[in-house]
Amino acid sequence: MSDHFTKGMARNIYYGGSVFFLLLFAALTLHTTREMPKTDHRENLTEAVARGKTVWEENNCIGCHTLIGEGAYYAPELGNVYFRRGAGNLIAFKAYLKAWMAAQPLGVPGRRQMPQFNLNEQQVDDLAEFLKFTAEVEVNNWPPNIEG
Numbered sequence: 549m550s551d552h553f554t555k556g557m558a559r560n561i562y563y564g565g566s567v568f569f570l571l572l573f574a575a576l577t578l579h580t581t582r583e584m585p586k587t588d589h590r591e592n593l594t595e596a597v598a599r600g601k602t603v604w605e606e607n608n609c610i611g612c613h614t615l616i617g618e619g620a621y622y623a624p625e626l627g628n629v630y631f632r633r634g635a636g637n638l639i640a641f642k643a644y645l646k647a648w649m650a651a652q653p654l655g656v657p658g659r660r661q662m663p664q665f666n667l668n669e670q671q672v673d674d675l676a677e678f679l680k681f682t683a684e685v686e687v688n689n690w691p692p693n694i695e696g
Contacts (some may be wrong), residue, residue, distance in 0.1 A: 587686035600678025604673045612662070616687050623660065625691045630676075630683035632694060642676045 552651035604610070609626070616627040632649075634641025649672055653661040667675070 589681070589684055590685075591685065592681055594677065595683045596674050596677040599671075600674035600676070600681075601674045603667065604678055607665050607667075615682060616685065617690055623662065624695065626682075627678060627682055627687065628691060628694070630680045634680075638680055639677070641680065642673055645676045645679075646672050 552639065604615075609615075612620050612623040614621060614625045614627070617625070630638075630641050632638070633644045649665065649667055652664045655661070
């Protein structure tokens with residue numbers, strides 16, 4: 549090996565590294581596309597879930613809440629709220645969510661206030677369906693504790 553670093557050596561490192569990381573990226577992409585159908589439960593996607601996602605986006609819920617760890621950390625994680633507040637029962641969860649949304653803002657001094665979004669019953673039902681769907685996605689035990 550020579551005592552100095554030549555242009556040829558630099559070029560070989562550059563091209564070799566580029567090819568290596570390109571192959572690594574392709575392998576990881578292939579692995580992800582094969583594994584996602586096993587964990588995301590896309591067979592459970594319904595029109596209600598899609599409408600619930602629209603309600604979630606139009607009201608910028610992610611501006612305060614996190615969903616499966618993504619979003620703002622101002623308000624609680626909602627990726628597992630279906631199990632936390634509905635105990636895995638959709639009827640109970642919808643009843644809880646309707647009462648919770650109707651009661652906002654709570655007006656408790658010293659507590660962060662959630663605004664009143666004035667959602668109709670269909671929108672709350674759809675939001676519940678969306679939150680149920682997200683709770684059933686395999687997320688490797690996220691969040692780390694039950695309260696998010």
